[in-house]
Amino acid sequence: MPRLIVKSSATKNQRFELDKPETLVGRGDECQLVLPNVSVSRQHARVLVGTQGVTIEDLGSASGIVVNGKRIQQHMLSSGDEIQIGKFSLVFMGDGRQDRFYKGRFVEYLAAYEKGGVPPDDDAATFALSVEALKRLQQDNHLVDSARVVSESDKKRFWFPEDRGLSFGAAGMVQVEGWFTGGICAELSWDGRQHVITKKGWLTHVSVNGQAVSGRRPLRERDQLRIGKSWFTYEVEH
Numbered sequence: 001m002p003r004l005i006v007k008s009s010a011t012k013n014q015r016f017e018l019d020k021p022e023t024l025v026g027r028g029d030e031c032q033l034v035l036p037n038v039s040v041s042r043q044h045a046r047v048l049v050g051t052q053g054v055t056i057e058d059l060g061s062a063s064g065i066v067v068n069g070k071r072i073q074q075h076m077l078s079s080g081d082e083i084q085i086g087k088f089s090l091v092f093m094g095d096g097r098q099d100r101f102y103k104g105r106f107v108e109y110l111a112a113y114e115k116g117g118v119p120p121d122d123d124a125a126t127f128a129l130s131v132e133a134l135k136r137l138q139q140d141n142h143l144v145d146s147a148r149v150v151s152e153s154d155k156k157r158f159w160f161p162e163d164r165g166l167s168f169g170a171a172g173m174v175q176v177e178g179w180f181t182g183g184i185c186a187e188l189s190w191d192g193r194q195h196v197i198t199k200k201g202w203l204t205h206v207s208v209n210g211q212a213v214s215g216r217r218p219l220r221e222r223d224q225l226r227i228g229k230s231w232f233t234y235e236v237e238h
Contacts, residue, residue, distance in 0.1 A: 002054050004033070004047075004083075005091040005102055006113045007141065013102075014113040018054065023047040025085065026059075033113070039063055039086030052076075054092065056083065066134045084138040089145070103145075103160060143236060144190055149174070152224075152231035165189035168227045169201065178228025180204045186227045188219070195219045195234070204228055 004016045016033055024031040028042035041061035048055045057074040058065045066084040067075050079094035093099045093107060100107055144163050151157040159166055159174060168174045169185040176185065185201035198216045199206040206213045207226045225232040
């Protein structure tokens with residue numbers, strides 16, 4: 001069956017099954033998918049599941065709905081569409097075999113989303129977000145969610161740093177080759193708007209596009225990273 005992956009900074013990704021013909025989305029307790037933040041209207045959106053597909057429509061919300069960077073009133077969803085409702089980012093997944101995996105992970109292993117599953121965060125939000133703020137928020141969410149680090153020696157090996165980050169070195173999440181790579185020799189982290197690489201080992205060679213990194217360096221798409229003698233590419237899935 002089709003489903004939504006609910007993402008927020010307060011919890012890990014969760015899945016919401018679209019197992020009814022109609023799902024009401026909003027802040028109010030009467031909604032089937034409750035998003036507890038004042039940036040979300042009490043009855044913000046409706047998701048309709050029919051024989052022709054799955055449609056989302058705006059119910060006159062204060063902040064509106066952005067799908068794949070565009071403000072919409074009504075939209076027929078395709079698998080992988082990114083939906084921004086207030087401070088919440090949702091990813092629509094269809095019911096095909098290929099839709100059982102999200103970023104290489106089995107979707108059904110994600111925890112089921114329940115009312116009250118995300119703690120309210122009203123103090124950190126305004127009552128409504130502008131369309132431009134909503135688009136920027138979706139762009140940031142897409143970057144933190146879709147950026148990955150790919151090994152140049154084996155393109156099948158890659159890691160998603162997301163907002164939790166990656167550590168490199170013998171004691172890190174990603175092993176690297178070369179001298180002085182014991183312990184943690186570099187870290188890739190999210191600073192709220194972008195991923196940055198930080199050198200941790202004094203003697204370890206760390207560079208971006210051939211330029212040595214001595215402290216902290218923001219990353220851009222297609223940057224080439226060298227840590228010790230290992231090479232990686234920082235890329236963003238589109």
